[in-house]
Amino acid sequence: MDRKQHWSDVYSKRAADRASWHQLRPALSLELIDRAGVDPKAGAIDVGGGTSTLVDELLEQGFANLAVLDVAGPALELARARLDDRADRVQWIEADVTEFEPARQWGLWHDRAVFHFLTDASNRKAYRRALEAGVAPGGFAVISAFSLEGPERCSGLDVVRYSPESLADELGAAFELVESRDEVHMTPTGAEQAFVYCLFRRV
Numbered sequence: 001m002d003r004k005q006h007w008s009d010v011y012s013k014r015a016a017d018r019a020s021w022h023q024l025r026p027a028l029s030l031e032l033i034d035r036a037g038v039d040p041k042a043g044a045i046d047v048g049g050g051t052s053t054l055v056d057e058l059l060e061q062g063f064a065n066l067a068v069l070d071v072a073g074p075a076l077e078l079a080r081a082r083l084d085d086r087a088d089r090v091q092w093i094e095a096d097v098t099e100f101e102p103a104r105q106w107g108l109w110h111d112r113a114v115f116h117f118l119t120d121a122s123n124r125k126a127y128r129r130a131l132e133a134g135v136a137p138g139g140f141a142v143i144s145a146f147s148l149e150g151p152e153r154c155s156g157l158d159v160v161r162y163s164p165e166s167l168a169d170e171l172g173a174a175f176e177l178v179e180s181r182d183e184v185h186m187t188p189t190g191a192e193q194a195f196v197y198c199l200f201r202r203v
């Protein structure tokens with residue numbers, strides 16, 4: 001599967017606010033980021049950020065060193081256009097997270113509904129390498145995925161569903177699980193999707 005092609009087509013062929021994962025405001029992510037007490041100066045990266053408005057919210061909160069990474073160029077274009085002048089304050093990284101070699105570290109790594117698409121162990125290992133390189137000791141990761149009650153597929157692709165424990169196992173000893181929360185997301189067509197959100201701290 002050509003990920004770049006798949007996801008670029010998704011954003012080119014349908015309005016972003018019709019996507020199943022669309023949310024008006026990433027409320028639970030923001031709540032966990034607030035609870036973690038991430039230092040805004042330490043910056044943040046939204047991995048597979050797509051057209052999420054998390055970056056708008058973090059800019060509003062005064063975060064420096066903000067980055068949004070996505071394999072789909074059209075998603076980044078849409079997010080940049082939405083932010084208009086403020087887009088220059090964000091680093092836009094068009095890349096596959098499994099091939100990403102961070103050139104710096106951030107105080108926060110955020111991923112909503114991206115890691116769960118990695119059905120191959122080798123891809124998950126590559127993701128973990130990028131995560132470990134991108135987050136300094138004492139930094140945080142907020143990762144959300146479909147929970148054990150969630151759908152088995154999204155956007156025509158298989159996913160791996162997680163409990164907080166199985167997600168923590170995947171991340172390994174470098175990350176300790178601080179807190180987890182469940183959320184039932186309502187898609188634009190009214191379907192329910194069960195997510196688990198996990199806050200990790202880099203040891």
Ligand SMILES: C[S@@+](CC[C@H](N)C(=O)[O-])C[C@H]1O[C@@H](n2cnc3c(N)ncnc32)[C@H](O)[C@@H]1O
Pocket residue numbers: 003007008021022023047048049050051052069070071072075095096097098111112113114117154
């Ligand atoms: C389900 S959407 C979630 C978007 C966003 N995180 C949100 O909550 O609205 C998954 C996003 O991850 C991106 N993506 C999927 N696989 C990726 C990969 N291997 N590397 C980088 N981005 C990826 C897709 O282009 C898409 O924007």
